[in-house]
Amino acid sequence: MKSLRMTAGTAGVALMGVGAFLLMGVRDLADVLVWLGGAVVLHDVVIAPAVLLVGLLLVRGAARGPVRGALLVAGALTTVALPVLLRPGRTANSSVLPLDYPRNWLIALVAVAVVTALWLAVRGCGRGRRRPGG
Template identity: 80%
Template sequence: MKALRVLVGTAGVALMAVGASLLTDVRDPTDVLVWLGGAALLHDLVLAPVVLLVGLVLVRGGSRGPVRGALLVAGALTAVALPVLLRPGRTANPSVLPLDYPRNWLISLVAVATVTALWAAARGFARRRRRPGR
């Protein structure tokens, strides 16, 4: 598990470096700071409390962790997709948003739900195998 965390952390730092390198094209850095502040507030004031509350109310037992993780990922995907999901209709320039973003967002949510179900099932199976006499 430690190797996986190091790998994911390294990938995250590399992606942050790529994002930072793209900031050279930004005309007004205050817009970026406002956007980052808004994202932090959205996460801390809306997303995290909702995830914790839903996980507490809906899920009991050992699968609470995977479900909370899935809710967090689904909430982050939704927060990132909101500008495109709320954009009305087609744009005048078809190259601006060329993909079917609502469909792709739903596919991403289904993938998160599938991975979570498999993860919870594997954890439950591992727990049953560890208990002697059952």
């Protein structure tokens, strides 16, 4: 487990370095900082409390943690996708946003739900077995 944490931490620091490098090329840094601040506020004021409330009211027992995790991931995916989801119509330059982003966002949300359901199923099946010597 320690090696997994070290690997995840190293990858996170490397990605932060990539992000800092990419920020050096931004012309209007103030807009980026406003967007990042808005994302933090959206997460901390809207998404996280909503996830905790839904987890508290709708989910009981061991499933609460994975469901809350899935809701947080879905909220983060939605936050990242908001600019594209809220922008109506096509752009003048079709190469700017060449993919079907709303469809891909929905696919990502379905993938999160499926992985969560599989996780819960595997975890639930493992609890019914008796451990040897236990």
